[in-house]
Amino acid sequence: MKILVCISNVPDTTTKVKFVDDNKRLDITGIQWVINPWDELSLTRALELKDDPSTGIQSVTVAHVGLSASEPTIRKALAIGADDAIRVNADPVDAYYVAVQLAKVIKAEKYDIVLCGIESSDHNGSTVGGMISELLEYPSVSAVSGLKVENGQAVINREIDGGKEVIMVPVPFVVIVQKGIAKEPRIAAMRGIMLARTKPVKVIEPVPVEPLTEVTGFELPQPRAACQFIDAEDPKQLIELLQNEIKVI
Amino acid sequence: MSVLVYTENWDGKFKKLSHELVSYASKVAEMLNTTSIALSIGKVDPEELKKMGSYGADKIINADGEGLGILDNQAYAKTIADIAVKEGATVIVLSNNNTGKALAPRLSVRLIAGIGSGVSKLPLSINPFMVYKRAYSGNAYAHLTIKTNVRILTLAQNSFGIIEKNKGAAIENITVQVDHSLMKTQVKDVQRQTGKILLTDADVVVSGGRGMKSPDNWEPLVELAGLLNAATACSRPVSDEGWRGHEEHTGQTGKIIAPNLYIAVGISGATQHLAGVSSSKYIVAINTDKDAPIFEAAQYGIVGDAQKILPKLVEAVKTSKGL
Numbered sequence: 109m110k111i112l113v114c115i116s117n118v119p120d121t122t123t124k125v126k127f128v129d130d131n132k133r134l135d136i137t138g139i140q141w142v143i144n145p146w147d148e149l150s151l152t153r154a155l156e157l158k159d160d161p162s163t164g165i166q167s168v169t170v171a172h173v174g175l176s177a178s179e180p181t182i183r184k185a186l187a188i189g190a191d192d193a194i195r196v197n198a199d200p201v202d203a204y205y206v207a208v209q210l211a212k213v214i215k216a217e218k219y220d221i222v223l224c225g226i227e228s229s230d231h232n233g234s235t236v237g238g239m240i241s242e243l244l245e246y247p248s249v250s251a252v253s254g255l256k257v258e259n260g261q262a263v264i265n266r267e268i269d270g271g272k273e274v275i276m277v278p279v280p281f282v283v284i285v286q287k288g289i290a291k292e293p294r295i296a297a298m299r300g301i302m303l304a305r306t307k308p309v310k311v312i313e314p315v316p317v318e319p320l321t322e323v324t325g326f327e328l329p330q331p332r333a334a335c336q337f338i339d340a341e342d343p344k345q346l347i348e349l350l351q352n353e354i355k356v357i
Numbered sequence: 358m359s360v361l362v363y364t365e366n367w368d369g370k371f372k373k374l375s376h377e378l379v380s381y382a383s384k385v386a387e388m389l390n391t392t393s394i395a396l397s398i399g400k401v402d403p404e405e406l407k408k409m410g411s412y413g414a415d416k417i418i419n420a421d422g423e424g425l426g427i428l429d430n431q432a433y434a435k436t437i438a439d440i441a442v443k444e445g446a447t448v449i450v451l452s453n454n455n456t457g458k459a460l461a462p463r464l465s466v467r468l469i470a471g472i473g474s475g476v477s478k479l480p481l482s483i484n485p486f487m488v489y490k491r492a493y494s495g496n497a498y499a500h501l502t503i504k505t506n507v508r509i510l511t512l513a514q515n516s517f518g519i520i521e522k523n524k525g526a527a528i529e530n531i532t533v534q535v536d537h538s539l540m541k542t543q544v545k546d547v548q549r550q551t552g553k554i555l556l557t558d559a560d561v562v563v564s565g566g567r568g569m570k571s572p573d574n575w576e577p578l579v580e581l582a583g584l585l586n587a588a589t590a591c592s593r594p595v596s597d598e599g600w601r602g603h604e605e606h607t608g609q610t611g612k613i614i615a616p617n618l619y620i621a622v623g624i625s626g627a628t629q630h631l632a633g634v635s636s637s638k639y640i641v642a643i644n645t646d647k648d649a650p651i652f653e654a655a656q657y658g659i660v661g662d663a664q665k666i667l668p669k670l671v672e673a674v675k676t677s678k679g680l
Contacts (some may be wrong), residue, residue, distance in 0.1 A: 238462025
């Protein structure tokens with residue numbers, strides 16, 4: 109079986125987000141670009157499954173929609189252990205645009221299991237994975253916190269309010285994953301980094317498709333008022349405040 | 358034309374967030390000069406359906422059929438899409454919870470409808486259709502224009518509020534037949550905690566971080582939570598260490614919550630943690646370090662030792678309740 113992991117290239121979480129061009133785009137000066145954290149966990153799980161010979165997983169491919177500036181992130185995915193990568197050479201203008209490109213790649217190469225992170229830390233859309241599934245008419249399971257392959261069958265844990273469900277679904281399918289899918293992201297070892305240079309990155313041109321949405325600008329959150337401190341010797345003032353003034357308890 | 362709002366049910370019952378969704382949808386319908394329809398799938402208590410009518414819906418539809426008792430993304434997306442087309446829905450509203458996140462993108466492709474996910478306000482404008490949504494994990498907001506004729510919005514939890522308005526909505530029960538080829542997922546087992554207040558539902562959350570020093574120190578925190586009818590949560594290092602269960606981890610890669618009150622005890626306020634709680638209406642922090650970043654996010658704070666302060670807070674709540 110072949111696994112495909114969709115990855116997006118995002119600013120590192122600790123980036124101090126700023127905008128330029130009249131607040132129309134992100135200021136990218138000095139930004140450290142990383143694999144979207146959920147995608148990194150997806151990739152880790154995919155590699156764990158491949159490492160286990162009983163699963164029958166033969167390869168893990170990463171796919172990405174982005175311009176050549178994303179290549180270091182793709183190489184990092186290869187360094188962590190992906191076998192090969194596909195980059196659709198296009199600006200990821202909106203989720204639908206990205207999903208159409210990735211769906212075409214998946215259909216052409218016939219992957220059995222597709223993993224997508226539940227959202228990207230920049231757009232927080234939670235859309236690409238589900239869109240890919242519908243474009244391909246594949247079943248999808250979302251909020252996935254566990255994925256195993258036993259006796260050639262996928263066994264999936266889906267988080268529900270206050271618990272979880274154990275789900276089985278035939279290949280090909282898409283899982284949209286969240287925390288729990290892997291304990292920690294796998295780190296690229298020296299050998300992995302060296303091997304990454306020789307692993308294939310196929311670059312393909314996008315298919316023309318109209319995006320359905322457009323971001324026209326950004327806003328920073330209103331600066332918060334300074335924290336009001338309550339005397340540590342008299343914490344009951346806090347309770348009085350929360351009960352009588354704010355009325356949240 | 359209409360605004361269709363999908364209201365998930367839990368064992369036949371709705372939650373506060375369902376009523377918030379209907380309130381939101383009915384306001385969007387007012388903006389568009391049209392009607393709002395609340396749609397649920399699967400078996401729902403007739404009393405619950407009737408109660409939906411108190412939040413501004415003009416019509417209430419319940420769709421049920423074989424295989425629709427449990428969420429299957431493909432089957433539910435088809436059901437909602439078909440009804441959206443039949444009712445001429447130009448806006449479809451869902452929650453930005455896991456179910457909404459699973460269904461909205463499938464609907465988007467079925468209906469070629471752009472999505473605004475995690476919106477927290479009514480649309481900023483109708484022509485062009487522009488919404489305000491969370492971006493960069495809460496570090497910014499984006500103005501998003503949805504260019505398609507049909508638009509899908511997923512509403513951030515606890516962001517809008519409940520508006521009571523009874524329009525005497527009629528209830529329509531329909532039977533839906535979805536092709537088996539669209540029901541490929543099989544639920545083999547369900548495990549659910551009982552008794553505890555769910556973190557994602559709670560109005561008040563009391564959360565502990567590494568500053569609690571040891572799992573043995575949690576008792577006063579749990580007691581405070583109990584007195585406040587609150588859920589308990591924790592930061593990532595605490596769940597990684599096994600001091601608290603993973604289901605309590607709130608943060609960027611854990612649960613993202615938006616309670617009315619989030620009390621952070623012994624939590625420094627790392628970016629990744631704040632990404633999970635920044636939508637809380639009020640944040641209160643207790644930390645020994647007056648420069649801890651959590652105090653930049655909190656409206657109220659106490660600089661001090663959690664182990665000394667928690668018991669005093671417990672006493673104060675008990676006194677106020679006459680216990």
